[in-house]
Amino acid sequence: MRSNALIVVDVQYDFCEGGSLAVVGGLGMASRLAAALRDEAFVGRYDVLVTTQDWHIDPGAHFAAAGQVPDFQTSWPVHCVAGSDGARIIAELDDAVAGIETIPVIRVFKGHYSAAYSGFEGVTGDDERLLDRLRSDGVTDVDIAGIATDYCVKQTAIHAADAGFGTTVLQDFAVGIDDADVAALYASGFAAAGVSVRHR
Ligand SMILES: [Zn+2]
Known part of the structure; x- marks a missing residue:
């Protein structure tokens, strides 16, 4: 029996317009995804919803040193400091997540003391690893949405496929940083990693 999870990666204020590491289109995508999560037919595809958040306490060289220019x-730049406003999930999306009563929601935090691009490097509030939690819930397939297509969405998708999940990136619900890198992922990079792509 198949069991499906939707993983919503890092749709946080610092990664959207107005944030310290803004990705163009983040707010619009958050709004589209929030609308989808208010649609019973969309939510009905899934057995579990996962949200991940970059959640930095002291991530070392992941933050450019004071006075140094980040290489991107x-x-x-400093972003998603644990507990800060910038680390919050976009409110419209978070409200839609909070309104879901039919399936469990797993909230995952990553990057406490080092860089963490994949949601699978994250842990729940109970310190359980995402992979262990999905396996114990019997999840077989994951759809992945969020920010950024060419960083945390990509790494989460690669990890998921490597762990044996049927893995699909939802293109309408993902936004990226580098247009050429994103185009290359959709043209061949995701397929080469065993990751499917669907619009939504
Ligand atoms: Zn980070």
């Missing part, structure tokens, strides 16, 4: 590949 491995070092970044």
Whole structure:
């Protein structure tokens, strides 16, 4: 029997317009995804909903040192500091998540003390690893949405496929940083990693 999870990656204020590491289109995508999560037919596809949040306490070199310019590949402006407003999930989306009563919602936090691009590097509030939780829930397939297509969505998808989940990225509900990198992922990169792509 198949069991499906939707994983919503890092749709946080710091990764959307107005945030410290803003990705263009983040707010619009959050709004579209919130609308989908208020649609019973969309939610009905899933047995579990997972949200991930970048949640930095002291992530070392993941944050560019004071006075240094981030390279936007491995070092970044300060973002998603644990407990800060920038680390919150976009309110419209978070309200839609909170309104879901038919399936369990698992909230996952990652990157406490080092860089963490994949949601599978995260843990629940009970310190349970996402992979262990999905396996204990009997999940076989995951759809992945969120920010950014070419970083945390990509790494979460690769991890999911490597762990044996049937894995699909939902293109309408993902936004990326580098247009060329995103185009390459959709053209061949995801397929090469065993990841399917669907619009929504
Ligand atoms: Zn981060």
